[in-house]
Amino acid sequence: MEAFTQHTGLVVPLDRSNVDTDAIIPKQFLKSIKRTGFGPNLFDEWRYLDHGEPGMDNSKRPLNPDFVMNKERYKGASILLARENFGCGSSREHAPWALEDYGIKAVIAPSFADIFFNNCFKNGILPIVLDHATMDALFEQTEANEGFKLDIDLGKQTITMPNGDVINFDVEPDRKHNLYNGLDDIGITLKQEDAITAYEQERAKRAPWLFSS
Amino acid sequence: MAGKTLYDKLWQDHLVAENEDGSALIYIDRQLLHEVTSPQAFEGLKIAGRKPRRIEANLATPDHNVPTTDRTNGIADPVSRIQVQTLDDNCDAYGVTEFKMDDVRQGIVHIVGPEQGYTLPGLTMVCGDSHTATHGAFGAMAFGVGTSEVEHVLATQCLRQKKMKNMLVRVDGKLGTGVTAKDVVLAVIGEIGTAGGNGHAIEFAGSAIEDLSMEGRMTICNMAIEAGARVGLVAVDDKTIEYVKGRPFAPKGEHWDMAVEAWKDLHSDADAEFDRVVELKAEDIIPQVTWGTSPEMVKPVTDNIPNPDKETNAVKKEGIERALLYMDMKAETPITSIPLDKVFIGSCTNARIEDLREAAAVAKGRKVASSIKQAMVVPGSGLVKEQAEAEGLDKIFVEAGFEWREPGCSMCLAMNADRLESGEHCASTSNRNFEGRQGQGGRTHLVSPAMAAAAAVHGHFVDVRELELDKELANVSEVH
Numbered sequence: 185m186e187a188f189t190q191h192t193g194l195v196v197p198l199d200r201s202n203v204d205t206d207a208i209i210p211k212q213f214l215k216s217i218k219r220t221g222f223g224p225n226l227f228d229e230w231r232y233l234d235h236g237e238p239g240m241d242n243s244k245r246p247l248n249p250d251f252v253m254n255k256e257r258y259k260g261a262s263i264l265l266a267r268e269n270f271g272c273g274s275s276r277e278h279a280p281w282a283l284e285d286y287g288i289k290a291v292i293a294p295s296f297a298d299i300f301f302n303n304c305f306k307n308g309i310l311p312i313v314l315d316h317a318t319m320d321a322l323f324e325q326t327e328a329n330e331g332f333k334l335d336i337d338l339g340k341q342t343i344t345m346p347n348g349d350v351i352n353f354d355v356e357p358d359r360k361h362n363l364y365n366g367l368d369d370i371g372i373t374l375k376q377e378d379a380i381t382a383y384e385q386e387r388a389k390r391a392p393w394l395f396s397s
Numbered sequence: 398m399a400g401k402t403l404y405d406k407l408w409q410d411h412l413v414a415e416n417e418d419g420s421a422l423i424y425i426d427r428q429l430l431h432e433v434t435s436p437q438a439f440e441g442l443k444i445a446g447r448k449p450r451r452i453e454a455n456l457a458t459p460d461h462n463v464p465t466t467d468r469t470n471g472i473a474d475p476v477s478r479i480q481v482q483t484l485d486d487n488c489d490a491y492g493v494t495e496f497k498m499d500d501v502r503q504g505i506v507h508i509v510g511p512e513q514g515y516t517l518p519g520l521t522m523v524c525g526d527s528h529t530a531t532h533g534a535f536g537a538m539a540f541g542v543g544t545s546e547v548e549h550v551l552a553t554q555c556l557r558q559k560k561m562k563n564m565l566v567r568v569d570g571k572l573g574t575g576v577t578a579k580d581v582v583l584a585v586i587g588e589i590g591t592a593g594g595n596g597h598a599i600e601f602a603g604s605a606i607e608d609l610s611m612e613g614r615m616t617i618c619n620m621a622i623e624a625g626a627r628v629g630l631v632a633v634d635d636k637t638i639e640y641v642k643g644r645p646f647a648p649k650g651e652h653w654d655m656a657v658e659a660w661k662d663l664h665s666d667a668d669a670e671f672d673r674v675v676e677l678k679a680e681d682i683i684p685q686v687t688w689g690t691s692p693e694m695v696k697p698v699t700d701n702i703p704n705p706d707k708e709t710n711a712v713k714k715e716g717i718e719r720a721l722l723y724m725d726m727k728a729e730t731p732i733t734s735i736p737l738d739k740v741f742i743g744s745c746t747n748a749r750i751e752d753l754r755e756a757a758a759v760a761k762g763r764k765v766a767s768s769i770k771q772a773m774v775v776p777g778s779g780l781v782k783e784q785a786e787a788e789g790l791d792k793i794f795v796e797a798g799f800e801w802r803e804p805g806c807s808m809c810l811a812m813n814a815d816r817l818e819s820g821e822h823c824a825s826t827s828n829r830n831f832e833g834r835q836g837q838g839g840r841t842h843l844v845s846p847a848m849a850a851a852a853a854v855h856g857h858f859v860d861v862r863e864l865e866l867d868k869e870l871a872n873v874s875e876v877h
Contacts, residue, residue, distance in 0.1 A: 215462065269591060373553045
């Protein structure tokens with residue numbers, strides 16, 4: 185996993201609540217057995233005017249001019265502003281894979297759905313929770329100022345605005361550590377092999393029916 | 398000190414280590430695998446040169462992509478075919494037990510697990526699918542995970558987790574005739590919203606939940622995720638134990654007695670404290686219909702579509718307006734006036750035998766309305782299909798004009814060929830009414846199986862409580 189330490193990027197505002205993972209990456213693209221290549225189909229049904237299917241040449245498809253990510257001023261954005269309960273619904277990790285493949289490094293919202301939030305950290309994306317008032321201000325600033333960029337520093341847990349104002353954010357220490365260092369979760373857990381084996385032996389005594397096949 | 402909740406007990410029971418950084422290592426007893434979220438996990442293992450830790454702790458079946466029509470020639474869509482083949486290949490290579498597409502035990506993972514007794518009280522269980530909460534109906538801590546965590550469980554049999562908060566949803570009283578578990582859970586979601594359970598494990602309790610069959614409890618826990626909660630739970634009682642007894646993967650002999658003894662503690666203590674409590678009266682619950690593009694956009698069938706102008710919260714108002722536009726519906730018109738094109742009875746929420754009986758009790762002796770283009774019944778597993786056929790339910794459906802299909806996820810998410818065309822309205826027993834969920838431009842209305850069948854025969858939503866039901870079948874449905 186790619187480490188996230190500090191990132192400065194263009195901000196794109198997606199002003200709707202309860203954006204679900206079906207919207208982030210529609211089901212027909214889940215048939216892929218790869219982890220990569222989902223970026224061109226991120227928000228497929230909102231982004232294009234036709235119906236997308238795997239294997240299509242996305243560069244030739246008609247874009248929906250009204251969709252915010254298609255607007256010229258937001259091209260190349262890497263920080264996504266969102267509203268409440270972003271990433272709800274299906275557990276598909278294809279959602280953060282699609283965001284990451286598109287080039288999104290961080291998503292800032294007042295709240296996230298649990299599974300999506302967790303999946304982001306496994307894929308080098310930083311999800312940041314901010315209060316409603318701060319979110320409203322960020323939406324306003326982004327829409328009012330073309331080329332609006334934010335500087336996110338995970339180490340300091342700060343977001344710096346173009347005018348120098350600083351917003352602090354919370355992140356759980358273990359998630360921060362792993363993301364900051366780009367660590368593989370499985371590798372970390374495997375270091376606790378002794379504890380797992382000890383637990384298994386004790387569990388097999390308590391619940392032997394789970395260990396006899 | 399306050400007593401423990403059921404969730405607290407399950408958490409404590411599976412705690413391998415508490416780490417200094419505030420996370421915990423939790424043991425995962427069993428994992429369910431399907432074709433969509435496992436290929437990249439197996440690939441990850443291979444790349445890292447890791448082996449699955451306990452092969453027998455995994456059970457696999459293809460469900461999302463499988464066709465529900467004749468399967469003798471395999472899967473027509475080459476992309477879907479490769480994905481199912483990849484699951485078969487991985488299971489064969491590693492020795493994971495898999496019910497392949499031609500096995501009568503194949504079906505939707507969340508129907509297969511309980512049916513096989515693979516789902517047991519007191520377990521921790523995961524699957525790369527958000528509806529894994531279903532298994533919480535057995536007093537198991539079951540939750541959906543992403544593919545990275547599928548791989549993590551394969552490699553370590555553990556997950557790094559944070560403890561969730563406890564929420565209690567208490568439903569006391571008696572549900573009216575024709576009011577089902579689906580209506581209860583939709584009413585709960587309507588009450589607390591799709592983010593209401595975020596960060597919580599929800600335990601469903603109260604006399605109305607105790608009165609439900611195991612099938613009904615599974616329907617309720619299944620949709621905990623639609624209220625934002627990864628975990629849904631119901632305490633273990635005699636019904637739970639009776640349901641599990643004798644199933645293929647259930648403990649046998651001495652182990653059975655030992656297991657039953659251990660399972661008796663799987664309930665919240667009387668003095669347990671919850672972070673949040675929500676109470677509903679069973680008698681107040683009316684058959685529910687979703688009108689919008691989120692499961693929280695739900696109303697009793699007797700009600701009207703809401704008016705965004707009456708909403709004071711600007712974000713919510715815009716959400717309603719956007720939903721009405723997508724659904725092509727007018728504010729303040731009756732729910733019963735929504736025009737319908739298709740009817741889907743199936744999914745991990747409502748494709749168990751009892752669901753099919755409830756739908757058949759309505760369909761018997763009636764005909765699907767001529768205005769309905771397609772009405773399909775998709776059993777949750779090959780074994781549900783077999784049992785339904787033994788009870789003659791298939792004939793009731795076919796005579797009424799429903800299509801009787803092979804088991805799978807089908808039109809719940811339309812990864813196979815079963816889908817809505819743009820603009821079509823569907824009465825669906827599934828769990829999500831998101832934009833495009835059942836096909837791009839499709840418009841989903843979530844309802845119970847009885848309500849879906851009633852909508853099929855009338856061509857629009859009706860209050861199923863006002864219909865005369867086939868007595869024999871209706872009685873069967875009531876005997877849990």
